[in-house]
Amino acid sequence: MFLAFAVFSWASVFAEDDLPVPAEELVFCTVCHGVQLMGNSIIKAPRLSGMETWYVERQLKNFKNVVRGRHAEDPFGYEMQPMAESLSDEQVAEAAVFANATRSPAPPATVIGDIEKGKAHYSACAACHGVDGTGNEALGSPDLTIPNDWYLVTQLMNFKSGARGSHPSDTYGMQMRASAQLLADDDAIMNVVAYINTLQNK
């Protein structure tokens, strides 16, 4: 299903010296999410480089308020959830600005699926996430070209099963949960993610 080992290729972006440096209280985010929040497939913490400020902020608040990440079938959400608990509102805002400022090369494709079939599925997603997959702030739907593909797979499975998006206060998650039901099975999920891999940035 996945390529055995996802490895990043060297890219000159890491050699730039104006890369943002996290404030001391946010260094620990990079312990899991990697340098420049590039993602770490072993820890299963997704890439957040350049992620929309509003979306990061919303997710951190959801984790903090236990709207996301405490479902019994969401082990990775469970890893992240306590990390947000100790953050003040200012730190949440600061973390979102930092995430948005980070830069790293596009993550490698590790998911294998039928791109053509995925493209057909994606027509149902484009209304909210945009034809190019870069999201729509007005609708609250995030850029799908930023996180790692393996993370998109777990999220779609989680939305489908209700491990994410079933908390009564998770308004946006519930919308996405409904949309995830359009993907009939695991194959459909792999296919649509394989297609997302072909969209811009990737």
Add this chain to the structure above:
Amino acid sequence: MKNKLSRRHFLSLVGAAGGSSAVYNTSLALGLMQESGPVAQLDLKHIGRRKKKVAVLGAGIAGLTVAYELERAGYDVTVIEASHRIGGRNMTVRHGDIIDEMGYKQVCNFDDDPEMYFNCGPARIPGHHRRVLHYCKTLRVPLQIKANFSRPAYRHDPERFEGKPVTVARYTSDSRGFIAELLHKAADQNAFEKPLSTDDQERIREYARGFGDLNLQGRYKGSERGGRKSGGFVTPAKIHEPLDIQSLLDSDFWMGDGAFNSENADWGEPLMEIKGGNDGIIKAFVREIKSPIIVNAPVQSIELRDDGVDIAYNRKGKRKTISADFVFNSIPTHFMSGIPNNLPDDYRAGLAALTPGNFFKIGFQMKERFWEKEGIYGGITTTNQRINQIWYPSHGIHSQKGVVLGAYTFYDESEFFEKMTPDERLKYAADCGDKIHPEYSRNIEAGVSVPWGRISHMMGCGTSWGSGRSWEGGDEELREKYYKLLQQPAGGRHYMIGDQISYHSSWQEGAFGSAEVALLDLDSRVRAESGESRKG
């Protein structure tokens, strides 16, 4: 279910730290390695004025060893450490120390007293860990004996023996009595594949009687070895009735009987510990090493070039770079997937094939040493409650207070505790303790919990190849594929070190050993440059 539980506990008890010794390396291709007897002479060539620059990533045992040795051989060394502290997993906490758990930073609230310390990482040093002991001796680090096994301590299974703890002595003695009876009977009936001579039959019966303390008829009627019920000094001794065999068999310790713990290659009595806390070795390194050790400096990238290697790191809000001739990297391999680098693809795949474990410990400061009233002076109680173990301190006997280990867990149990807040963990462990010692929780004055899987810049202890438990050795195919590759310097300049690159992950000896392999390789290369070769 029952059997599964037993097996899990067996593994956690027998395995604990570093049972991967079961797969002791017989094929170390490195002809120079001497794995027993006196430690190999490093005898590094002093490079004099042709100074070479070395960057050491991570200030744990492996990194500090490299820094210490290379500095003495004339290299220009810089150590770069992500954490606020030096020592890595070798961590002893005392009053006021920070436990840098991500999400739940804790401060150690023990009394401000040098005797009140807790070894959150390494606690035991066996006599055959030659490298650890070599450095303790060279750096004048004082050691003392640490009791690991204790007969007056307990085995405790809430579902057997009315949930009451049974002393190790009694448990062991009765188990052995039972097995010895079976052996004696087999010898009586000569029930072996190849019948024995009468003489040999008697020899086996005699061994069985000695092993189980049986009477002349080969029956076990209880034994003084199990501890006396009463008397024995000025009144006649009374011994305990043997425990119910079925309950013994049913109990979870049947397989994992603590009696075998001290037979594990790395837990053979007597064990040692460093006086005043096991971070004594770290303090000694810090005292000796003159090169800079930069803390709060997480490495940001590693770039191999033809003529050197560039390391970027963050420090005080700024990104900095240093260039070196060689880099010795002890960063936990699971972070390397999140640190940009241009190491060769197969080398990176090898790093990604190592999976971290998640050891977990709790330490309690007790206001009174109540265990001494029960005749316990050091050693370990094992229970099949989720805390697994209780350890009693070997130092400070008969002083007022002491620090007890209140839980030591692995994998599933560690996950169970990781999901709690620090306060919840302590409360849970205190309740477990009460089932064994009635005075347990009312003596607790302070406590710390250390989930290594959640400690910043560490996130684990006990790497294995692929998935699985560190002491099960991991996936041999993966090791076969990558281990030797990772022992070689990538591009002739990047050495991966740490206990993760050894057959003893989760033992300091593995960390020292990995450093030794890398240093010897570097020395051979440096000598080759000037047309020499290493002797030995």
